[in-house]
Structure formats: structure tokens, C-alpha cells
Amino acid sequence: MNLSFDVGNFIKDFENSCHKVQKKTFEKNEVITSYIQKREQFCILISGNADLVRYDLNGNKTIIDHFSDNDIFGEVFYNITTNNELFVEAKSRCEVLIYSYQDIHNKCRQNCKFHQVLSEYLPELILDKVTNLNMRVELLTKRSTRDKLLGYFNLLSTRTLNKTFKIPFSLTDLADYLSVDRSAMMRELKLLKEENFIKKNGKIITLLYK
Amino acid sequence: MNLSFDVGNFIKDFENSCHKVQKKTFEKNEVITSYIQKREQFCILISGNADLVRYDLNGNKTIIDHFSDNDIFGEVFYNITTNNELFVEAKSRCEVLIYSYQDIHNKCRQNCKFHQVLSEYLPELILDKVTNLNMRVELLTKRSTRDKLLGYFNLLSTRTLNKTFKIPFSLTDLADYLSVDRSAMMRELKLLKEENFIKKNGKIITLLYK
DNA sequence: AGTATTTTGTTGCTTTTGCAACAGAAAAAC
DNA sequence: GTTTTTCTGTTGCAAAAGCAACAAAATACT
Numbered sequence: 001m002n003l004s005f006d007v008g009n010f011i012k013d014f015e016n017s018c019h020k021v022q023k024k025t026f027e028k029n030e031v032i033t034s035y036i037q038k039r040e041q042f043c044i045l046i047s048g049n050a051d052l053v054r055y056d057l058n059g060n061k062t063i064i065d066h067f068s069d070n071d072i073f074g075e076v077f078y079n080i081t082t083n084n085e086l087f088v089e090a091k092s093r094c095e096v097l098i099y100s101y102q103d104i105h106n107k108c109r110q111n112c113k114f115h116q117v118l119s120e121y122l123p124e125l126i127l128d129k130v131t132n133l134n135m136r137v138e139l140l141t142k143r144s145t146r147d148k149l150l151g152y153f154n155l156l157s158t159r160t161l162n163k164t165f166k167i168p169f170s171l172t173d174l175a176d177y178l179s180v181d182r183s184a185m186m187r188e189l190k191l192l193k194e195e196n197f198i199k200k201n202g203k204i205i206t207l208l209y210k
Numbered sequence: 211m212n213l214s215f216d217v218g219n220f221i222k223d224f225e226n227s228c229h230k231v232q233k234k235t236f237e238k239n240e241v242i243t244s245y246i247q248k249r250e251q252f253c254i255l256i257s258g259n260a261d262l263v264r265y266d267l268n269g270n271k272t273i274i275d276h277f278s279d280n281d282i283f284g285e286v287f288y289n290i291t292t293n294n295e296l297f298v299e300a301k302s303r304c305e306v307l308i309y310s311y312q313d314i315h316n317k318c319r320q321n322c323k324f325h326q327v328l329s330e331y332l333p334e335l336i337l338d339k340v341t342n343l344n345m346r347v348e349l350l351t352k353r354s355t356r357d358k359l360l361g362y363f364n365l366l367s368t369r370t371l372n373k374t375f376k377i378p379f380s381l382t383d384l385a386d387y388l389s390v391d392r393s394a395m396m397r398e399l400k401l402l403k404e405e406n407f408i409k410k411n412g413k414i415i416t417l418l419y420k
Numbered sequence: 421a422g423t424a425t426t427t428t429g430t431t432g433c434t435t436t437t438g439c440a441a442c443a444g445a446a447a448a449a450c
Numbered sequence: 451g452t453t454t455t456t457c458t459g460t461t462g463c464a465a466a467a468g469c470a471a472c473a474a475a476a477t478a479c480t
Contacts, residue, residue, distance in 0.1 A: 412446095
């Protein structure tokens with residue numbers, strides 16, 4: 001994230017200043033929240049990693065989104081239309097701040113500085129989310145596994161300002177994130193290596209073109 | 211859209227109240243805007259239809275997003291990381307309001323009611339966009355063309371509260387929206403008909419299951 | 421340190437998808 | 451109202467992706 005509003009610092013200063021905010025800790029594999037129509041939860045992940053997952057009727061799991069430090073999530077971002085439930089699952093120990101969206105939007109009745117500041121920067125926080133979603137859509141609309149991989153690698157390379165970078169999650173999860181079969185993705189990675197598009201050492205990738 | 215904030219009415223009341231807002235009309239096939247890093251445009255489509263498209267190096271066109279009445283778009287929603295330029299193209303005659311994001315965020319120096327109200331409801335406007343993007347991602351992450359089609363049909367059925375509904379754009383564009391080959395999609399539609407999952411008459415679809 | 425579990429890397433086979441091409445229908449342009 | 455263009459519907463063939471299964475490596479667990 002590169003916002004003018006630094007969520008991390010803001011939280012450090014204010015996390016105890018409003019008693020309407022819940023701070024909870026979740027262990028690995030625990031369910032942080034499930035998305036239900038009527039709840040209007042708005043969460044900020046202080047530390048740890050979590051996934052937004054959907055289980056369809058056949059039990060197939062799809063990772064819809066990955067969350068890490070300072071990411072925001074919650075039902076406010078989702079109009080639940082499908083029958084399948086959505087869960088946010090902790091991938092590691094997670095610290096989470098949980099608010100009601102109404103408290104932010106209509107300003108908390110306590111009129112505390114915490115909600116006031118959060119309210120002011122809310123558009124920026126959400127805009128950042130939109131940007132990430134747009135990138136995700138751009139990747140997912142690519143026609144082939146190869147294009148998805150190269151698109152994603154370009155993204156990481158641009159972010160780190162480096163031709164060499166580390167894939168930030170497991171290859172199994174990457175396949176899920178790009179919505180392709182893992183073995184097909186591995187095959188494509190091998191081809192990209194053989195055709196000298198990339199160098200690969202575990203999760204360390206180097207782009208060799210351009 | 212089903213926001214508590216009615217963009218359409220708001221615009222009618224206020225569209226001439228601030229002279230920092232540009233109102234422009236575009237004819238079919240005209241480029242409304244291109245996404246460039248430094249510009250911070252924020253646009254509201256008053257009437258008409260437009261697409262956000264990307265052309266890759268081979269000239270392949272991808273429709274990344276569709277916009278219709280009261281949809282918002284602009285570079286603020288996008289961190290341009292790819293080399294390919296993004297364009298918003300009018301699919302029919304379009305009326306567009308164009309602002310600078312800074313004017314909304316920091317409040318317009320004129321301190322006009324228009325920017326004040328827009329600023330207040332900005333989170334809600336953007337949240338609606340996030341919801342749409344999330345739905346799109348959910349569709350795009352489905353593994354097969356069949357699942358994408360059924361997922362999309364479910365969405366339309368839920369929205370219209372009806373098992374019978376009309377696909378709101380051309381089948382050519384639908385294929386593009388679901389990011390699948392048009393002929394493959396047509397084949398799958400035929401199979402869905404033959405296997406009695408759906409009834410189809412042109413763009414009118416009826417769901418036959420459940 | 422030793423065991424259990426998850427992740428990586430690979431492959432043969434099957435199914436799905438994409439590509440190309442074309443004819444008829446529908447819509448838009450003149 | 452006629453022509454031109456776009457959209458729909460179809461198909462054969464080729465290419466890509468998915469599935470299943472397994473061994474080796476890495477990681478987590480106790």
C-alpha cells in the first residue's frame with residue numbers, strides 16, 4: 001500500500017481510543033468472519049494473512065481474495081447474491097480490528113477522534129481496494145495461463161522496482177489466485193523457463209525479457 | 211444500483227451549481243478518456259453506455275468494465291502498472307460529468323453544496339463499485355465457461371427476481387465480459403439448452419433448474 | 421530429531437477451450 | 451427501402467488446460 005494515509009501508524013495511535021471497536025486475535029485456520037447479508041462489518045487486518053474463500057456445492061474451494069497487513073475487508077464490500085457462503089480464514093495468526101460500517105459512515109456517537117479520522121480517510125482506503133480489484137480483474141481477463149503469469153510477474157516487478165522478486169505466497173495459492181489448475185500452471189512455468197522468458201529458483205523469479 | 215444516495219436525482223439538482231465541473235457529451239465510438247498515471251479524473255456517466263477497454267501489443271481488445279447510467283469511472287480507480295493503455299469508449303451517445311478527484315476529496319475551494327454532498331457520499335459510491343468488482347472477480351474465478359455462464363445467469367435472476375430475464379448486452383460482449391471465446395461460449399449455451407438447464411430465445415434466458 | 425503434513429515438480433491422458441471460417445439473421449446506416 | 455455492417459449460430463481441427471496420480475522436497479508439528 002502507498003497511501004498518503006498510513007493505516008499502520010494510525011492504528012497504533014488510536015487502537016484503544018474508542019471502546020466501540022473490537023480488537024480480536026485469531027489463530028491459523030480459524031474463521032475470522034463469514035459474509036452474511038445483514039451484518040455490516042468493516043474490518044482492518046493489523047497483522048497476519050487471511051483469505052476470502054468460497055466453497056461451492058461440490059466442496060471446491062476458491063480463494064477470492066488475499067489479505068495482508070492493513071488490508072480492509074468485510075460484508076460492506078459485498079452484496080451477497082450467491083448461495084455459497086463466503087469466509088475469511090486466517091492463514092497465520094491474525095490481529096483484526098472490527099467496526100460497524102454505520103459507526104464510521106454516520107460518525108460514531110462517542111464522537112471520538114478515531115472514527116472521525118477513519119471516516120475522513122475512508123474513501124482513500126476503499127479506493128485502494130478498488131485499485132487492487134481492478135488489477136485482479138485485469139489479470140483474470142487474460143486469455144491464457146501464460147499471460148496471467150507474465151501479467152502477475154510484471155506487476156510484482158513493477159511494485160518492487162526489480163526484475164528479481166519473490167512470489168509472496170505458495171505456488172498452490174498462486175494457481176488459485178490466478179484461477180488456473182496448479183499442474184497446468186507448473187507446466188507453463190517450466191515452459192517459460194525453457195523458452196528463456198524467466199529464471200526460476202523456487203519462489204524467486206527473474207524476468208529475462210525486455 | 212440501489213444506494214441510499216440517488217446519484218441521478220442529485221445530479222439533476224446540482225449539475226450547474228459548480229463551474230469546476232465539466233459536463234461533456236460524446237458520440238458513439240468516441241474516446242471519453244484514456245487512463246494516464248498523472249491525471250486524477252473522476253467521472254460520472256449520466257446517460258449512455260461505455261466500456262473500459264485495453265488493447266494489448268497484438269491489438270487484442272479486452273473489455274475490462276462496462277459502464278451505464280450513474281456509474282463512476284476514472285484513473286483514480288486504477289494504478290496504471292501495465293504498459294497497455296486503457297480507454298473508455300462510448301458505446302452509445304454519452305453524457306459525462308468530469309471532476310478532479312482532489313476537488314472532491316479536499317473539498318472544492320468554492321465550498322459549493324455540490325462538492326460537499328458528493329464528498330459525503332463518496333464512500334458509498336465507491337463501495338458500490340467495489341461490490342460490482344467483487345462480483346466480477348467471483349465470476350471470473352469460476353473454472354469453466356459453463357460455471358461462468360450459470361453464475362452470471364444466477365446474478366441476473368437474483369437481480370430481477372425472475373427466472374426469466376434478458377442479457378443486457380450483446381452475446382459478443384458477454385463472452386468478452388466473462389473472458390471466454392465467443393464460439394466456445396455459444397457451444398456451451400447450446401449444451402445448456404440441450405441438457406435442459408436453460409431455455410434460450412435470443413437474449414432472453416429462462417433458468418430451468420431448482 | 422523424527423514423524424506427519426503440505427508443497428513442489430512432473431507426466432499421461434481426457435476434456436475443454438480457442439481459433440478460423442462461414443452462412444444466415446438482425447440491426448444500423450444511408 | 452436497400453445496402454452495409456455487426457451479431458448470432460455452427461462446426462472441424464488444433465492447442466491449451468484440467469484431472470489424477472505420484473515421488474521428492476520442504477515445512478510444520480510434537
